[in-house]
Amino acid sequence: MGRSMSHLEPVAIIGQGCVLPGAHSPDELSKIVMERNVVYGPVPPAELGLSGIPTNSRSFVSGRVKGFERIYDPDRFRLKSVRAEELDPVCSWSLNAALDAWKDASSPKVKRSAIGVFVANLSYPSAGHVEFATKIWRGEKPPPAHLVFNSALPSRLIA
Structure with a gap:
């Protein structure tokens, strides 16, 4: 029974x-x-891999992370089980945010058992998901699933 x-x-x-x-x-x-800014906008069909669709035939709208490559440093992660540069960007975003939070907390000295992380991720299809599905559809070898499916991996790596 829960608490x-x-x-x-x-x-x-x-x-x-x-x-x-x-x-x-x-x-x-x-x-x-x-400032009540709006941070979503139109996405060209070509960026979604839909190059055969006329740009005026359908409206695709999304809030997208842009410019992350300017702040991304894969060496910062020091992961043992995977190479950071192989991760789907959504995984890298979570890890980067976790390290920023740790730094923001002044890298406290605490027992590992007393640390928790809250990761919010809607798991919408990412570039890694699309690549994975495309390779399976084409009969090619897909990338390792743990590098693509990003709901649990960032939390596991952070822990």
Whole structure:
């Protein structure tokens, strides 16, 4: 039986990080919110692999992370089980946000058992998902699934 709300351990949020459309940091996210900026817009069909579709036939709209490659440093991750540069970008975003949160918290010295991470990810199809499915459809060898399916991998790597 689960615990009731009155018996849950207290939680302290001591560090923050994010990689979101229009924001690579909590400060940038705050600015978007305070200024009520819109960070989504049209996506050309060619960018979705739909080059045969006329650009005016359908409207594709998305909030997309742009410019991450300017701040991305795969050597920062020091992963044992995978190479950071092989990860789907969505995995790299989560890892980057986690390291930013750790730095924001001043790299505290705490027991591993006392650390938790909250990762919010809607798991929409990513470039890695598309590549994986395309290779299977073509009868080619797909990339390792753990590098593509990004709902659980970032949390596992962060832990």
